[in-house]
Amino acid sequence: MGRTNPTYRDFLDSYEREFGDYRRGLRRRYQSDFDSLFDGAREFADAAGYANHLDRDVLVLLSMLLAHEGTIREQREEIEELREAVAVLQEQVESADGEVA
């Protein structure tokens, strides 16, 4: 194993190192965003490793996108919950207003 190509997890590490200069040129607040992009890619190293005949650069980008998609889904769910909570609160406020009136 790993004779033909480095494993995907090893590849990802070296790929990130290749962007070392790019990261260095970033403002600090973007450096942590940059890091979380690669954290996102790492989250799916298992699936990317399994699909190892695909273009690895594309796998990295797709994994980053998928991490984003996941974050968007979580935020959407959170927004939904918050909306429901706000709606309940609004109802309470309105009924309280009604009572006062």
Add this chain to the structure above:
Amino acid sequence: MVVAVDVEDDEVRLWSRVPAGAEPRDVPGTTTERFSETVVVQRDRDYAPTCYVAGPDDALADLRAALESDPKVVDLAWDRKILNLRDDPSRVLAVSLERPSEIATFAREVRTLHEPENWRPGTVRLYDVDLSPKFRYCLERGVDPTPEGEEGGPHWPRSLSLSLPTERLAAGDLTALTCEGRAAPRAAERRTGEARERLSPDGDGETSILRALADRLDSVDPDVLVLSSADLVPLIHERADELGVECDLGRLPGHRVLAGENSYESYGRVGHSPARYDVPGRAIVDRSNSFFWREGKLPGLFDLVDRSWKPLQEASWASIGTVFTAMQIREARDRDVVVPWRAWEGESFKRMGTLHDADRGGFTFEPDVGFHEDVVEVDFASLYPRIMIENDLSPETVQCECHDTDDVPVLGYSVCPDIEEPFVPSVLDRIVGDRYGFKADLRATDDPGRAARLESKISALKWILVTCFGYQGYRNSKFGRIEVHESINAHARELLLDAKEYLEAAGWRVVHGIVDSLWVTAAVDDPTPIADVCARISETKGIPLEHESDFEWVCFVPTSDGERGSLTSYFGRREDGSFKYRGIEARQRSTPAFVAEVQRDLVEALDEHREPAPVCDRLARAIARVQSGNVDPDDLVVRTSASKALADYDQRTRTVAALERYEANGVARNPGQDVRYVVVDDGRRDRDRVRLPWEDCADYDADFYETLLVRAAESVVSPLGWDRERIRRYLDDGRNLTLGAFR
């Protein structure tokens, strides 16, 4: 009942323990002598070992003509043998040699004299050349070297154990020699008292020690000598000669050196194998050089002897691969298959795409780093061997020439359905089946002696099963093929992913998975019971998925840079209250006992409080203890091994400092051997940086051990988001101690 086999050039001796007056199993060609009431020796003076040569007819005819006048050769004959598991029998020249030691000489001569003179290189191939001598004798003569008496009963082999500390051995000082042994194996005696004892309690110097040893050997008459190091053999004999004491470790005088010590490299790790000695009439087990002694003790070893027919002494120093190969060689002999001298099975040509698909290991999920409650662990029992058994994967079945079917998932290799009993699966099937049986017996027995023996056997066989598949990919494997290795991995990946899908559909979430195990938690309020899911998967896949443990909680640890989950480091608490640790310091060989103990204590603190601060309070106490200088230096010993000789190091590491001290103490340390030290001044670069365990270590370097403690604590709290910096900040504010620390 044969326990010891002496293979010498002029005769072979088989030593057996028998019931008083009874005869041993008959071995054709031997004469039987009674050595004592319960020990007999069978002598064979006519043994002529045989090896085989294959090649084109004219080359074999030439070779036969040339060998007619060779004085080493006692017999030449034509025979038919299977040279490759996939082939039909071929005509071979069977060459029998007068002495066992001449097999190697003969093979070398064919390679370096006969072949280069007359034919192109590789024209002739040699078979059955490199079998170890005792094993070869048993195979050729059909001698089962397994004790016959009831296991643990009065006619079971007797053992005597001798120990001498490393530094005393180096100094050639026998006065500290201790011994443990029983005239008859009585488990109760072992438990109650007769533990390790000084041979001569009055300590009258070496003469009385050696006399006491001679008496003990006489009264116990052991069949097996279990030695802390085989170097005791020459030391005891030389010293006895010098002092004029009659003390022989064997049943006849003398000893032989079978092999000198050497260091080797395997898979990037340096190992060391010490010199091997033979004494007549008794099997030697060198505890410093026996993997299976550590894993399975004598019961585990005897079980392997039974399966492989490798006599005890050879089985004890064999590696897992060697014992597994011996089992395969036995099976091969039953099928008339001979064993190639230099295994050579080329890798078949494949398309690049197949190579990409095939050259992969098992599937590992990214662990969900952090603290998880109510986790269930399920795993496929003996996954790799069972994949081979279930799918008939063997060197002669995979990618057969007669079928063009698509049997291995993704890779599309064919697996021949016409072979009745595929070779490797039939060897493995017995091991898997018997181990399963031992486990059932273990659950049923209430006899502690029997339980201990069963556990030893289960543990020894486990190692055969976990490595058997890797052996398919090993280039020197006698019966391996890389395509089989690839097929096993392909099946394993599919199985784990299928299992994941079943579990998810049943309402479970996968938090981690490695090759054959999955850790899951409930994803919905009322998931399908895990037992039902396991039963369903086992039934569909034909490989049992077992419900291994229920964890109250599990922590998956991030890598030291904190960037991702470490794939193999985790710890947790099972529902039954026990803890499981994998990959963290407490499980690492090099970790000092004190640090390991503190780490386990920190895990318990985590269990109690479920947050990092109280764990760090517990850590602060441990640091205070180590800083006060009150920790026993024995518990601070770091254990590692040297990867090269002292002169080859160019960095001033702790290992180098320790090696220099070993050298100054006259204790030889070769690459691959254990190196143990206590750090006394980590700032230094010379040999005063460390002390050896038997030197004065009271003044250890507390700061060094504090660093180790903090590192161990980091593994425990990092799943909760605390890194080393955070721990240090917390510790620096010493007033933070909560009451929890003093409970």
